[in-house]
Amino acid sequence: MGKRYRIAVIGAGDMGGNHVRGWVAAGHHVISVTDVDQPRAEQLAKRYNVPHVYADYREALEDATVDIVSVCLPLKFHASVTIDAAAKGKHVFCEKPLASSFVDAQNMEEAVKRAGVQFGIGFQRNLAKGVTTIKQWAEEGKFGHPLVFSSDLMQEVRPKIAMHDKNGNKGPFVDACCHYFYMWNTVFQSKPQRLYARGGIFGKDRPEIAHFNELAVDTGVVIVEYESGDIATMSVSWGLAKNTRMKSRPDRIFGPSGGAEGAFNEFGSEVHIDLFSGDGKETIVIEKEDLFERQLRLFADVITEGRPAPIGFAEGNELLALSFAVLESIETGKIIELHSKTGGGGSQ
Ligand SMILES: NC(=O)c1ccc[n+]([C@@H]2O[C@H](COP(=O)([O-])OP(=O)(O)OC[C@H]3O[C@@H](n4cnc5c(N)ncnc54)[C@H](O)[C@@H]3O)[C@@H](O)[C@H]2O)c1
Structure with a gap:
């Protein structure tokens, strides 16, 4: 293994836990865990023998021995923490999506460039063997x-209700669909050209999310046309009936000669993929793999070898453009033309 890096993980929720585990499994040293919810941070730190716990991320950044900051916070904090960490000379690995707006994304990129540090985004699902x-x-x-x-x-209103805040995590088309958009881009090896989406808010009468000033679109259907002539479509809802037993269908890809079905970018469990060819059917089984460990190991290698991270601002901005274009199409009823330049589709 290369250099053993010293890591500060900011956010001790679901992703914070995955990053601490992933960094430790990849052989690096997690120095601190930060969360406004102190007991949560303390519990995570205790599980992995992390020496320091903070409530304010700026305290974690004061540690001059920290090499890399893992940002595992809700979307609206990605920009400020990345910018402050870069200004302290830390490399930054930030959870997806890149940012709340193109302006935030640009400020992040400028801060990272100014500091001469590396920046990577957490799209571990695209490393799944199913996608490859x-x-x-x-x-x-x-x-x-x-x-x-x-x-x-498909699922009911998220128990993690912050996901439904239009001014927070912005709903499934921003928070979750980016994983699927990235998978489509990867498999088609092409760029999205235009899209059309319709949707709305199924969960608007649910009392648990009634306090938000504005609710994010939680349900819709999108169709994306690629330069290659390929087409991708997605049905989404985070607003199904309470305790629904309805589950997401597996992914499907098909063309005139055959097709395949399975949860291609699933992580954390064994995956079965059916390959259909003519009248034949073959099933392959993909064993569970810790994709967090793999992506963090890759990011550490990028720093050691001084090359750009495989998923950085260009990809983050492209995916953000797709998400914002979906919301724009739903709002305006128009087909949105996407340009390959950063921020070319959608206007947020
Ligand atoms: N890569 C993936 O597969 C994947 C999956 C889920 C979520 N995510 C992304 O990871 C990020 C975090 O999501 P999560 O599911 O871990 O959320 P979470 O709600 O489980 O955890 C977020 C934590 O941040 C803490 N927090 C909030 N504001 C803070 C602040 N200002 N300072 C310090 N701590 C603060 C909260 O107390 C909470 O413990 C989001 O951007 C989300 O989109 C990625």
Whole structure:
């Protein structure tokens, strides 16, 4: 292994836990955990023998021995923490999505460039062997051309209600669909050209989210056309009935010669993928893998070797553009043309 880096993890929620575990498993030293919820931070620190716990991330940044800051906070804090960490000369690994707006994203990028540090974004799901396998099958022509990719994301109002705040995590099209958009881009090896989406807010009468000033769109359908001629579509809801037993369908990809079905970018469990060819069907099983460990190991290697992170501002901005374009299409009823330049689609 290369250099053993010293890490400050900011945010001790679900992703904070995954990052601490991932950094430790990759052989690095987590120096501190920060969370406004002190007991939560303390519990996580205790589990992994992390020596320092803070309530304010600026305290964590004061530690001159910290090399890398892992940002595992709600979306609205990604920009400020990244900018402050970079100004202290720390490399930053930030959870997806990149930022709340293109302006925030630009300020983050400028701060990172000014400081000469590295910046990476957490899209561990795209490292899943399921995604690599489908990409390879598509390349080998197993499905023919053009391709249709269909994804699905269904659940009731999130218990993590902050996800429904239009001014916070911005709902599923920003918070969650970016994983699917990135998977489509990867498998098609092409750029999205235009999209059309319709949707609304199924959870608008739910009392647990009634206190938000503005609710995010929680439900919709989007269709994206790619430069390659391929098409992707996604049905989404975070507003289904309470305690619903309805679950997301697996992903499907198909073309004139064949298709495949399975939860291609699933992490944290074994995955079964069915490959359909002519009248044949074959099932492959992909074992569970710790994708957090892998992505953090890759980021540490990038720093050691002085090359750019595989997923940085260019990809983060492209995915943000897709998310914002979906919201714009839902709001205006228009087809949105996407440009390959940063921030080319959507206007937020
Ligand atoms: N890569 C993935 O698969 C994946 C999955 C889920 C979430 N995420 C992303 O990770 C980020 C965090 O999501 P999460 O699910 O861990 O959320 P979470 O709610 O579980 O955890 C967030 C933590 O941040 C703390 N916090 C909030 N404001 C703070 C502040 N100003 N200073 C310090 N602590 C603060 C909260 O107390 C909470 O413990 C989001 O951007 C989300 O979109 C990524």
